[in-house]
Amino acid sequence: MNNTVTITLLRRLLSRLSVAVLLIPLLLIGTQAHAEDKPKFKVAWTIYAGWMPWDYAAQSGIIKKWADKYHIELEVVQINDYVESINQYTAGGFDGCVMTNMDALTIPAAGGVDSTALIVGDFSNGNDGIVLKGKSTLGDLKGQKVNLVELSVSHYLLARALETQGLSEKDVTVVNTSDADIVSAYTTPDVTAAVTWNPLLSEIVKTPGSHKVFDSSFIPGEIIDLMVVNSTTLKAHPELGKALTGAWYETMALMSGTDERAKAARTQMAKASGTDLVGYEAQLAATRMFYQAKDAVTFTTSTQLKSTMQQVAEFSFAHGLLGDSAPNAQMVGIETPSGIYGDSQNVKLRFDPSFMQLAADGKL
Structure with missing residues (x-):
């Protein structure tokens, strides 16, 4: 091989190496950009017997597992003041928040924020x-x-x-x-x-x-504990609803068991809420937890839910909780599987059992 050929080959090799070296940072930037493109969501929770599973799901890695499954990032944040957590959700600081049915109506929904009761976790039965x-x-x-x-x-x-x-x-x-x-x-x-x-x-x-x-x-079934998410966000990102629902029912299955793992989970929840296992289990006894998704679906699709929300809306109107300009208790439309109570042109609170149904059918 003469010198001219050798020099030509060396130049080609160096040229290819230079291109490869230049491509490495570009590939790294592309990988980083792809990771940063992953949608990020935040939900808030406060201490209450029926909401402690959210903390456990976050601490145990269950939330991350389901977030990874649906290619999102999901942060679960504790807020010490219950009403403040709902106010922050209403202001757009969170994509979801735990709250009761009445507070979902009177704070975000009455404030014009279209909200969906994604998970009906329980109702207070002495809590x-x-x-x-x-x-x-x-x-x-x-x-x-x-x-x-x-x-x-x-x-x-x-x-x-x-x-x-x-x-x-x-x-x-x-x-x-x-x-x-x-x-x-x-x-x-x-x-x-x-x-x-x-x-x-x-x-x-x-x-x-x-x-x-x-x-x-x-008054069983009247004080209902929910995970509420922004309806616009949920429509644009159903993967958020799937990840939250999947994580919730995996936690429900775990904590409702009788083995040592279930006991350890409840013990961790008890400690996080400031009590011991005996104290926490006493609180759970006063809570009608829907450990099975199918039971939550049955409750949500019953005609009683619409009647309950009518009663809650009437109380809220009588106390001025729907706003000073509210002409009557029907100002805010409340959509339930058995029909809409209130203004069908102004639906701002929706009870959507479809994600819970996916869990019940094993399709998450």
């Missing part, structure tokens, strides 16, 4: 209650100051309890108290009546001389 200090009957509420998170489901529970005694809110004085402050407030001599939910309720009941005089087991 929300009214406690009196130094008195032992519900009728003793008359004339008392009652500390609660004003305009929340605690307020709704109080109103329903007063109805059973032929009383109304005019017979008591409501004192607005944050859920972050209600336990400490109840320990002061001036506070003699409170309405709250677990685990706060179980702490308050321990106060000497205290009696639980009414709880949500007297």
Whole structure:
């Protein structure tokens, strides 16, 4: 081989190496860009017996597993103040948030944010209650100051309890108290009546001389605990709904078992909520958890849900929770599988069982 051929071959080799070297960073940039293109979502949760599984799912890697399956990034964030978490969701700070059916109606939906109840996790069956200090009957509420998170489901529970005694809110004085402050407030001599939910309720009941005089087991199925997501986001990214639903029911299957792994999961949830396993299981006993997706679907598709939401809407309107300009309780449309209550041209709260049905059918 002469020198001219050798030099030509060397030049070609060097040229190819140069191209390869130049391509390496381009390939790396392309890979990085692809990773950054993965949709990112955030959901918020607060401490409550029926919502502790979200924390466990995040800490155990279940959330990541399902997020990876649907090629998204999903962050589960704890917020210490319940109402503030819903306000942040309504303002667009989160794509989803845990909340009750009433709060879903009166905060995001009434505020114009189209929201979907993606997962119906449970209903309170004793987990929300009214406690009196130094008195032992519900009728003793008359004339008392009652500390609660004003305009929340605690307020709704109080109103329903007063109805059973032929009383109304005019017979008591409501004192607005944050859920972050209600336990400490109840320990002061001036506070003699409170309405709250677990685990706060179980702490308050321990106060000497205290009696639980009414709880949500007297109105089963009316205080419903949900994972709510932004409807526009869900429509654009159904993979978010699939990942959340898949993670939830994997956690439900795990924690509802009787083996050591299930016990360990419930123990972790108990610790995260500030109690022990015995205390947490007592709270679960007062919660009608829908461990099976099919049971949640049955509850959501029942005609009773529409009737319950009508009652909630009427309470909300009577208390000004639908806004000062609301002409009636039907201002916000509430879509359920059995029909729409309210304005069909202004549907802002939707109960969509389709993702839970996918879980029930094993299609996630």
